[in-house]
Amino acid sequence: VVILFVMLEVLVSYPDLTVRLVDGPNRCSGRVEVYQDGSWGTVCDDNWALLDAQVVCRELSCGPATEAPHQAHFGEGSGSILLDDVACMGSEGSLLECSSGGIGNHDCGHDEDASVTSPLYVGNLFIYFLLGKVRLVNGPNNCSGRVEVFDSGQWGTVCDDDWDQRDAQVMCRELGCGEALEAFGSARFGKGSGSISLDDLACSGSEVSLLQCPHSGLGNHDCGHHEDAGVTCAGEINVLRLVNGPNNCSGRVEVFHSGQWGTVCDDDWDLLDAKVVCRALGCGVALEAPDQAHFGQGRGEIWLKDVQCSGNEGSLLGCSSDGLGSHNCGHSEDAAAICEGQSGLNA
Known part of the structure; x- marks a missing residue:
């Protein structure tokens, strides 16, 4: 017997504060951000631990936290860094109930932005x-x-x-x-x-x-x-991988669709597109977006062309493109990505 409970996608608000997770694969995994005085800001990873992540997940009705990544795991934020030295007991109802250095007090950069991962979220x-x-x-x-x-x-x-x-x-x-x-x-x-x-x-x-x-x-x-x-x-139509590179986080970009792997044409391919790929694969920040089959020519279908991502999408198929299978390219134009990570989610 399957019992389904629909969880409404709402932000949990407190006076002068709203918490969200962004730039991750879903609303329950991503960079931690809080809203204060009219703008969003990040949380520094100094002392950031699973107990802190647990409070965020409970605050967002996301279930148990499984990881509390450091070092801008889901990319660097922008603007203010609002919290530092967060030290939750794990039972608090809000991140602001935890001990911290105080709103706006920090000695961090965005390369230290804190994150949360909760794999229990499936669709809505x-x-x-x-x-x-x-x-x-x-x-x-x-x-x-x-x-x-x-x-x-x-x-x-x-x-x-x-x-x-x-x-x-x-x-x-x-x-x-x-x-x-x-x-x-x-x-x-x-x-x-x-x-x-x-x-x-x-x-x-x-x-x-x-x-x-x-x-x-x-x-x-x-x-x-x-x-x-x-x-x-097949629930998420695009399954990404990087192949033929030195590790799981660098290589030729390939997409799984209609039962087979295919490549991506390098027309309009740039670092914003590579950023989406690297984040989706848990490979950190995109360093380069090579073109012209930098990691060798693929075979079979070319699934995407003229990909134009903003960089914030959770999936490559969330980006603008000519549509699956529409292209006028050859495999000599296969796109690639080089991410900072060495071992992503496909390791």
């Missing part, structure tokens, strides 16, 4: 299941990643023994992410930690929840985290 819904909760983590978006199940108070992974397209189909449908595109094994989206919750899944593909499928029982397994299962769903 939090999805709660009678027998447990499921999520996809460490992927390029909410519809791709390592499969995890919430049981006995903690998140655990799923072993890839017998993991196949039918199991992935149930997972994708359960999260409202559409059709399953690929079912991965061997910790494709990185190794999890803690418990391994499920093994030997044998879904027919028609189940409503992953926990309705036959399995060896919660917590019963003979696996290691190098066998963690993953999935890519």
Whole structure:
């Protein structure tokens, strides 16, 4: 049985203060900003920790915080830095209830902007299941990643023994992410930690929840985290990757659409476009936006041309372009991105 609770996307306001998360993949992950005296400002990462992030997430009805990134993880803000040395207990109802250096008092730059990550957000819904909760983590978006199940108070992974397209189909449908595109094994989206919750899944593909499928029982397994299962769903039409570069955060830009990877034409390709790619992949700030197949020519389809991002979009498909598949380019014009990170969400 699936119980859905619709969470309205509203900003939580307090006197003279509104809190938001920006430049992330959704409203529950991003750079922390607060509104005061008519303008938005950032929060310095000095002493920034998971307890502080927990308060922000609760304030925005985003569920438990999972990370409290430092060093402008979701890009540098602009304007004022309003809070520094935040030291929350974790139980406060607002960030302003936490100890700090006071509004506007800081010794920071925007390269120290604090952030929050909460992977529980899926579209406009939090999805709660009678027998447990499921999520996809460490992927390029909410519809791709390592499969995890919430049981006995903690998140655990799923072993890839017998993991196949039918199991992935149930997972994708359960999260409202559409059709399953690929079912991965061997910790494709990185190794999890803690418990391994499920093994030997044998879904027919028609189940409503992953926990309705036959399995060896919660917590019963003979696996290691190098066998963690993953999935890519079609719910977010563009799945990005950087390939043929020195690491997961530099390379030729490729987009997954209609069941296959394709490249992006370098017409009008610039640093603002690369910024969107780097942020979407968890690779930090964009350093360069090479053109002319800098990392080699791709093959197959060229999915995008004349991409024109403002730099704030959460997805490359949120940017202006000629439309998927419309182009007059060759692979000698394949676009690329070089990000400051070394290992992004696809590592």
